[in-house]
Amino acid sequence: MKVEDITSSEQAIALEDQHGAHNYHPLPAVLKKGKGVFVWDVENKKYYDFLSAYSAVNQGHCHPRIVNAMTKQAETITLTSRAFHNNVLGVFEKYATEYFDFDKLLPMNTGAEAVETAIKICRKWAYEKKGIAETEAQIVVFENNFHGRTTTIISFSNDEGARKNFGPYTPGFIKIAYDDTHSLEEILKENKNIAGVLIEPIQGEAGVYTPADSFIPKVKELCNAHNVLFMADEIQTGIARTGALLAVCGKCDCQGHCERQATYSRPDLLILGKALSGGAYPVSAVLADNEVMNVIQPGQHGSTFGGNPVAAAVAMEALEVVRDEKLAQNARKLGDLFRSELNRYIVDSSVVNLVRGRGLLNAIVINDAEDSSTAWDICVALKENGLLAKPTHGNIIRFAPPLVINEEQILDCVKIITDTLKQFEK
Numbered sequence: 001m002k003v004e005d006i007t008s009s010e011q012a013i014a015l016e017d018q019h020g021a022h023n024y025h026p027l028p029a030v031l032k033k034g035k036g037v038f039v040w041d042v043e044n045k046k047y048y049d050f051l052s053a054y055s056a057v058n059q060g061h062c063h064p065r066i067v068n069a070m071t072k073q074a075e076t077i078t079l080t081s082r083a084f085h086n087n088v089l090g091v092f093e094k095y096a097t098e099y100f101d102f103d104k105l106l107p108m109n110t111g112a113e114a115v116e117t118a119i120k121i122c123r124k125w126a127y128e129k130k131g132i133a134e135t136e137a138q139i140v141v142f143e144n145n146f147h148g149r150t151t152t153i154i155s156f157s158n159d160e161g162a163r164k165n166f167g168p169y170t171p172g173f174i175k176i177a178y179d180d181t182h183s184l185e186e187i188l189k190e191n192k193n194i195a196g197v198l199i200e201p202i203q204g205e206a207g208v209y210t211p212a213d214s215f216i217p218k219v220k221e222l223c224n225a226h227n228v229l230f231m232a233d234e235i236q237t238g239i240a241r242t243g244a245l246l247a248v249c250g251k252c253d254c255q256g257h258c259e260r261q262a263t264y265s266r267p268d269l270l271i272l273g274k275a276l277s278g279g280a281y282p283v284s285a286v287l288a289d290n291e292v293m294n295v296i297q298p299g300q301h302g303s304t305f306g307g308n309p310v311a312a313a314v315a316m317e318a319l320e321v322v323r324d325e326k327l328a329q330n331a332r333k334l335g336d337l338f339r340s341e342l343n344r345y346i347v348d349s350s351v352v353n354l355v356r357g358r359g360l361l362n363a364i365v366i367n368d369a370e371d372s373s374t375a376w377d378i379c380v381a382l383k384e385n386g387l388l389a390k391p392t393h394g395n396i397i398r399f400a401p402p403l404v405i406n407e408e409q410i411l412d413c414v415k416i417i418t419d420t421l422k423q424f425e426k
């Protein structure tokens with residue numbers, strides 16, 4: 001059987017169902033093409049993509065510059081492994097460290113791997129620099145976190161589906177309430193073995209849970225005060241998604257070049273993935289200054305594909321596109337418009353309780369029980385009306401279009417969303 005033989009969605013879904021592991025529950029849309037903010041299914045129906053592969057496709061589908069960088073490099077050399085050097089990696093590392101203003105970068109492939117990398121660096125730093133007794137280091141994490149799917153990462157998840165029957169769990173993590181600086185302050189005061197705090201500046205998978213503006217700066221301040229590493233997982237929130245280069249930039253107006261403004265909570269370990277490649281290729285990375293990154297020496301961490309020439313070329317171009325096309329600015333402006341339009345709608349709505357988010361990472365909270373199918377049913381109706389979005393955590397729908405979307409398109413999408421919601425009003 002060939003890909004060209006697939007002519008209907010049912011056929012493609014049946015194949016996956018029969019031959020693939022059932023580890024996802026996708027909406028019944030079978031996509032075959034993407035361009036900018038649009039995707040097409042095998043029946044040639046066109047949709048606005050309002051998930052952007054969980055914010056990996058910030059630069060839009062098949063961005064010509066990124067595709068060009070990828071194909072050009074793919075025709076030259078794709079993989080050397082780190083047993084040898086390649087002529088692209090160093091150029092990328094210089095570019096990305098200047099872009100984000102850190103001394104060094106460690107390249108990996110997936111987001112979960114980058115989180116694992118940050119955890120390893122943090123623990124090693126704790127033993128070699130902070131002087132915590134070996135194997136005693138603890139890392140503070142937050143309730144409803146999402147950092148990936150490895151055995152260590154799911155060990156500190158409180159999502160039952162992600163965790164159950166995957167034990168024994170990795171020790172060394174303390175989970176506290178999110179958006180609650182008092183809990184953090186208490187634990188940092190009473191426990192001297194804390195090495196780091198691992199945090200999402202906005203909890204994406206938890207339903208775009210957006211903390212108080214003062215929360216992240218306070219977390220940073222407490223980390224500093226207690227000599228604990230502030231580790232920001234910006235895999236979903238970073239790279240212009242929330243209207244700034246990073247969500248930890250707060251409301252600084254640097255357009256993708258942070259000049260350490262007062263609102264910037266600079267991480268000790270910055271974790272990136274997803275849009276680092278514009279969705280073209282799996283590329284992730286951890287950035288840190290020498291004091292922290294230099295605890296890693298040859299043989300202590302790595303990946304066969306991490307830092308390969310295709311990944312390096314793609315990531316460099318993807319970052320340049322973000323800056324050249326002023327995507328952070330666009331996300332901020334159109335995010336404000338999107339929320340104000342939806343907020344106008346929900347005043348009289350019986351279906352939607354709340355709109356929240358920052359930049360173009362937003363969500364609506366549906367007025368129904370967490371285990372109800374309303375959010376799913378709305379997403380199916382949105383699909384019929386030409387817009388793809390996915391429920392997260394039961395009764396929440398995330399809206400995260402590619403950041404290349406324009407004002408006319410966002411207003412068109414607001415209309416699709418509000419018209420769809422009207423079908424569900426009681």
Ligand SMILES: *Cc1c(COP(=O)(O)O)cnc(C)c1O
Binds near residue numbers: 110148200237
């Ligand atoms: C998606 C995501 C990850 C995991 O990335 P993968 O590439 O799926 O391994 C980790 N943290 C956050 C905040 C994410 O959104």
